[in-house]
Amino acid sequence: MTRISVRVDGASYDDDVEPRTLLVHYLREQLGKVGTVVGCDTSNCGACTVHVDGEAVKSCTVFAVQADGAEVTTIEGVGQGGELHPVQKAFHEMHGLQCGYCTPGMIMASIDLLGENPDPSDDEVREGIEGNLCRCTGYQNIVRAVRHAAADMRGNGSGPSANGHVAPAEVDTAAAPHVVGQA
Amino acid sequence: MIPAPFEYARPTTVDEVLQALAEGGEDVKVLAGGQSLIPVMRLRLAAPETVVDLGRVAELRGVREEDDAIVVGAMTTHSDVLADPLIRQYAPLVAEATATVADRQVRHRGTFGGALVHADPAGDLPAVALALDADFVIAGPEGRRTIGASEFFVDYLTTAVQEGELLVEVRLPKLAGSWGMHYAKFNRVAQAWSIVAVAAAVRREDGRIAEARIGLTNMGPTPLRARQVEEALAGAEATPEAVAAAAAHAAEGTEPSSDLNAQADYRQHLATVLTRRAVSTAAGL
Numbered sequence A: 001m002t003r004i005s006v007r008v009d010g011a012s013y014d015d016d017v018e019p020r021t022l023l024v025h026y027l028r029e030q031l032g033k034v035g036t037v038v039g040c041d042t043s044n045c046g047a048c049t050v051h052v053d054g055e056a057v058k059s060c061t062v063f064a065v066q067a068d069g070a071e072v073t074t075i076e077g078v079g080q081g082g083e084l085h086p087v088q089k090a091f092h093e094m095h096g097l098q099c100g101y102c103t104p105g106m107i108m109a110s111i112d113l114l115g116e117n118p119d120p121s122d123d124e125v126r127e128g129i130e131g132n133l134c135r136c137t138g139y140q141n142i143v144r145a146v147r148h149a150a151a152d153m154r155g156n157g158s159g160p161s162a163n164g165h166v167a168p169a170e171v172d173t174a175a176a177p178h179v180v181g182q183a
Numbered sequence B: 001m002i003p004a005p006f007e008y009a010r011p012t013t014v015d016e017v018l019q020a021l022a023e024g025g026e027d028v029k030v031l032a033g034g035q036s037l038i039p040v041m042r043l044r045l046a047a048p049e050t051v052v053d054l055g056r057v058a059e060l061r062g063v064r065e066e067d068d069a070i071v072v073g074a075m076t077t078h079s080d081v082l083a084d085p086l087i088r089q090y091a092p093l094v095a096e097a098t099a100t101v102a103d104r105q106v107r108h109r110g111t112f113g114g115a116l117v118h119a120d121p122a123g124d125l126p127a128v129a130l131a132l133d134a135d136f137v138i139a140g141p142e143g144r145r146t147i148g149a150s151e152f153f154v155d156y157l158t159t160a161v162q163e164g165e166l167l168v169e170v171r172l173p174k175l176a177g178s179w180g181m182h183y184a185k186f187n188r189v190a191q192a193w194s195i196v197a198v199a200a201a202v203r204r205e206d207g208r209i210a211e212a213r214i215g216l217t218n219m220g221p222t223p224l225r226a227r228q229v230e231e232a233l234a235g236a237e238a239t240p241e242a243v244a245a246a247a248a249h250a251a252e253g254t255e256p257s258s259d260l261n262a263q264a265d266y267r268q269h270l271a272t273v274l275t276r277r278a279v280s281t282a283a284g285l
């Protein structure tokens, strides 16, 4: 066992952990922070993304001992005083999820991206969340949600700057002509 | 999956690392960013007795300038590399290739040194280091030694770093001014790993290509230099036709693998196409 001291979502913890304990398992099983999920367990899907000292990481690919002395933020710690974080709110409003399993990781990766680039284009959002897989949405509404959140966080409630065509929770119609043609 | 149990050491200096490696028993592994080692340990393809975590060895992290080289500490993360002004100025090829590695989460933890020592044939940085003629500083029980990139990459996932040794830093020659560079990579969208990629550094002089250095990613068990292309380019006119003619030699002598992503002959085709693109862009064509 190795002794670690970490701050997680603003609270301090001193715990004994086995060195082989992965950060995601420490968060879920020892601290009960089950908002962070295990997806693929192969470092690919990003569902387990949390922030360590402000940087997004895949918590299935970090040992808890490596977070000793660090400040960890999970999806459970991004909201303030009962208010959702703007990115959480945007995923809700823009329908940026279906089954919701990838959502905690998507949101944590998106917050990291927006910290670096407060006004990303669609392409920059897609690249920014390339480490996170979603098997339901086809990403369209996730991209909208991130851009909507970006606008909100820049203090501009009216939506993304570059192309104003994004309406809340609008159904993606890109495939519609094709579908209509088949009907 | 959960890795097998191991003893954990967290030294703070290179000397302490070497001592921990010497005392760690039969199977000791150093842990850099863990972005390759932890997945392999989770699959229990590796089950080291002792893991020596380099995360607190401050002297291994950072980029500095030393005469005609820039020196990149082994523990400098991919994100640090991307943000570094010296790299941007003198080794933009490294920044360009690093930007294509994995995703932001992996780049926050994965390290320059870890990616080179891991030496995955599909990894992007080995071919870049080879193309730039990087030098590798390795520390061991008998002191430090420096070896060139051509000797560093030995075989599939195997480098010149021996048991009990540590990669400390990598020296990249400053290339600026008349040098142009480009990394051309072909990969599936859902997987950042290169199917094939080409790293090119080209020096132009009076409308000609004076010198070209070309590294190939995933065209064999180790990164390769495309020597025939380099020879064909030396002194050639800087025209699309001359570059295309030279690039046609890119796959000569290579024996790439066949896998789910690509057959060997397709990889050889990609190597010629990507070499043409990499050199053209590097030469400003």
Ligand SMILES: Cc1cc2nc3c(=O)[nH]c(=O)nc-3n(C[C@H](O)[C@H](O)[C@H](O)COP(=O)(O)OP(=O)(O)OC[C@H]3O[C@@H](n4cnc5c(N)ncnc54)[C@H](O)[C@@H]3O)c2cc1C
Residues within 6 Å of the ligand: A043, A044, B029, B030, B031, B032, B033, B034, B035, B036, B037, B038, B039, B074, B075, B100, B101, B102, B103, B106, B109, B110, B111, B112, B113, B114, B115, B117, B118, B120, B122, B123, B124, B125, B161, B165, B166, B167, B168, B191, B192, B193, B194
């Ligand atoms: C989802 C995913 C996608 C990826 N995609 C890409 C990609 O597109 N391109 C790419 O190039 N890479 C990719 N990688 C790999 C990534 O670049 C890793 O960061 C890198 O391969 C290993 O670096 P690390 O610091 O994490 O090393 P670790 O995983 O900690 O170590 C790797 C190996 O090197 C040894 N080692 C590490 N540092 C030293 C040292 N200083 N001295 C001696 N031995 C050392 C370790 O003992 C271990 O055997 C990907 C990884 C993941 C998880």
